[in-house]
Amino acid sequence: MRYRTLSRTGIEVSPWASGALMLGVNRRTHHDNWICISHRALDAGINVVVRAALPPASSARTSAVGPSMIAPPADLIPSPLSGGDASTTPPCPEPQKAVRPTHDDRTGLMTHKQHPIGTGFTAASTVDDILAGIDLTGKNVVVTGGHSGLGLVATRALAEVGASVTVGSRNPDRAAAAMAGIERVEVGQLDLLDPTSIDAFVTRYVDSGRPLHILINNAAFLAPAEVGRDARGYEAQFAANHLGHFQLTLGLLPALRAAHGARVVNTTSGAQRMSDILWDDPHFTTGRYDPHLAYAQSKTANVLIAVELDRRWAAEGIRGYAAHPGVVAATAFNSSVGADAQRAMGLIDESGRPIIDPDRGKKTPQQGASTIVFAATSPLLAEIGGVYLNNNDISQLNDEQPPVTAQEVSADVVSHSIDPRSAQRLWELSERLLKA
Numbered sequence: 364m365r366y367r368t369l370s371r372t373g374i375e376v377s378p379w380a381s382g383a384l385m386l387g388v389n390r391r392t393h394h395d396n397w398i399c400i401s402h403r404a405l406d407a408g409i410n411v412v413v414r415a416a417l418p419p420a421s422s423a424r425t426s427a428v429g430p431s432m433i434a435p436p437a438d439l440i441p442s443p444l445s446g447g448d449a450s451t452t453p454p455c456p457e458p459q460k461a462v463r464p465t466h467d468d469r470t471g472l473m474t475h476k477q478h479p480i481g482t483g484f485t486a487a488s489t490v491d492d493i494l495a496g497i498d499l500t501g502k503n504v505v506v507t508g509g510h511s512g513l514g515l516v517a518t519r520a521l522a523e524v525g526a527s528v529t530v531g532s533r534n535p536d537r538a539a540a541a542m543a544g545i546e547r548v549e550v551g552q553l554d555l556l557d558p559t560s561i562d563a564f565v566t567r568y569v570d571s572g573r574p575l576h577i578l579i580n581n582a583a584f585l586a587p588a589e590v591g592r593d594a595r596g597y598e599a600q601f602a603a604n605h606l607g608h609f610q611l612t613l614g615l616l617p618a619l620r621a622a623h624g625a626r627v628v629n630t631t632s633g634a635q636r637m638s639d640i641l642w643d644d645p646h647f648t649t650g651r652y653d654p655h656l657a658y659a660q661s662k663t664a665n666v667l668i669a670v671e672l673d674r675r676w677a678a679e680g681i682r683g684y685a686a687h688p689g690v691v692a693a694t695a696f697n698s699s700v701g702a703d704a705q706r707a708m709g710l711i712d713e714s715g716r717p718i719i720d721p722d723r724g725k726k727t728p729q730q731g732a733s734t735i736v737f738a739a740t741s742p743l744l745a746e747i748g749g750v751y752l753n754n755n756d757i758s759q760l761n762d763e764q765p766p767v768t769a770q771e772v773s774a775d776v777v778s779h780s781i782d783p784r785s786a787q788r789l790w791e792l793s794e795r796l797l798k799a
């Protein structure tokens with residue numbers, strides 16, 4: 364394992380552990396190197412997570428809390444901590460001041476809509492709870508990645524209450540097989556990393572003349588260890604999770620308009636709290652690629668686009684939502700980190716079974732998909748949009764969340780994810796990137 368001594372503290376911190384540390388502090392430090400992150404966290408009194416392989420003497424100010432849900436194996440981290448000694452470390456840059464994003468320039472007031480409304484549902488509610496009494500007969504739905512994991516749960520649940528669901532999948536044959544037996548579903552070829560494929564999906568749907576009542580932008584490209592790029596050179600998670608869905612949403616606008624009342628739901632993640640948009644380098648061109656930052660950035664983008672979409676299109680009856688499903692260990696997306704990592708994260712037990720504790724963010728697929736379905740259908744949201752949802756309610760805004768641990772996965776929305784100026788900026792940047 365690679366690690367080095369931090370001279371100011373005498374505490375040895377592995378790169379992997381630093382990655383976990385970053386979860387608590389990286390809103391201010393994501394441009395910094397790992398050493399700075401570690402120093403900052405220690406200075407702020409935040410516990411350092413140290414791998415068991417480190418000598419016990421190093422545990423003076425450490426805790427044994429597990430890594431976050433996205434903490435990677437050590438060898439995935441391209442770490443500037445490896446080798447060398449602390450005296451050669453460049454000085455830490457000053458942390459940037461946290462932006463207070465919901466500041467309204469006109470009124471000077473802080474405004475935001477992130478107030479729980481007391482829906483009566485809980486973190487343990489399932490898709491069936493949400494859809495009880497809801498009839499979607501005659502409604503059309505598009506779900507990207509609707510053939511697997513949370514998307515499949517949502518597809519099945521929505522179809523069961525009468526919706527016709529079109530699933531976008533890279534591999535339609537595989538998707539059709541996964542959805543065998545579900546009524547009122549069809550599959551369209553859709554690769555979110557391929558603009559031509561997205562255009563073709565859009566053309567097929569719009570040319571069919573069907574209105575689109577619910578668009579669920581759910582698919583996500585899993586963090587590759589090394590930076591992945593699409594044919595345009597765009598970083599793969601930003602390209603698929605955000606830009607691909609943005610292109611899809613813009614293309615489907617005529618069908619959304621034709622519904623005379625439509626919702627766009629972006630499946631996001633609690634990881635949004637871990638990174639703002641890296642405005643200077645969203646595609647990680649300067650060699651600082653970190654798969655987890657890239658994932659977090661793409662999930663922040665999902666929230667920001669929901670915010671801006673709602674601002675732009677609400678007057679036309681098209682509302683935008685971002686839904687965090689919770690942590691669902693059972694899906695391919697989550698389990699791809701490997702059993703050891705999932706165990707260390709407190710997501711599976713010794714025998715490999717998912718640990719289900721919805722109040723601490725750990726959910727079954729039916730519980731996880733519920734917030735997506737809630738965003739897509741709940742009459743309780745009829746008068747509000749542009750919000751981040753968690754546990755089947757509007758999330759509170761919380762910029763002071765504790766670090767994610769094996770015990771607790773807090774996932775409230777943070778300011779950078781709902782900043783209206785960032786939302787507009789990202790929308791405009793994304794339009795330019797699609798045209799480039």
Ligand SMILES: NC(=O)c1ccc[n+]([C@@H]2O[C@H](COP(=O)([O-])OP(=O)(O)OC[C@H]3O[C@@H](n4cnc5c(N)ncnc54)[C@H](OP(=O)(O)O)[C@@H]3O)[C@@H](O)[C@H]2O)c1
Nearest residue numbers: 508511512513554555556581582583632690691694695696
């Ligand atoms: N599970 C969790 O703990 C968790 C936590 C927070 C947020 N989420 C979010 O929940 C959503 C669903 O994830 P999941 O957990 O249900 O995992 P999943 O079953 O692996 O779903 C991911 C889906 O995305 C599709 N996809 C990936 N790249 C694509 C591309 N380039 N074009 C089109 N489709 C693509 C995959 O299709 P293939 O089958 O072709 O690979 C798959 O259907 C994601 O947005 C994820 O970020 C999950």
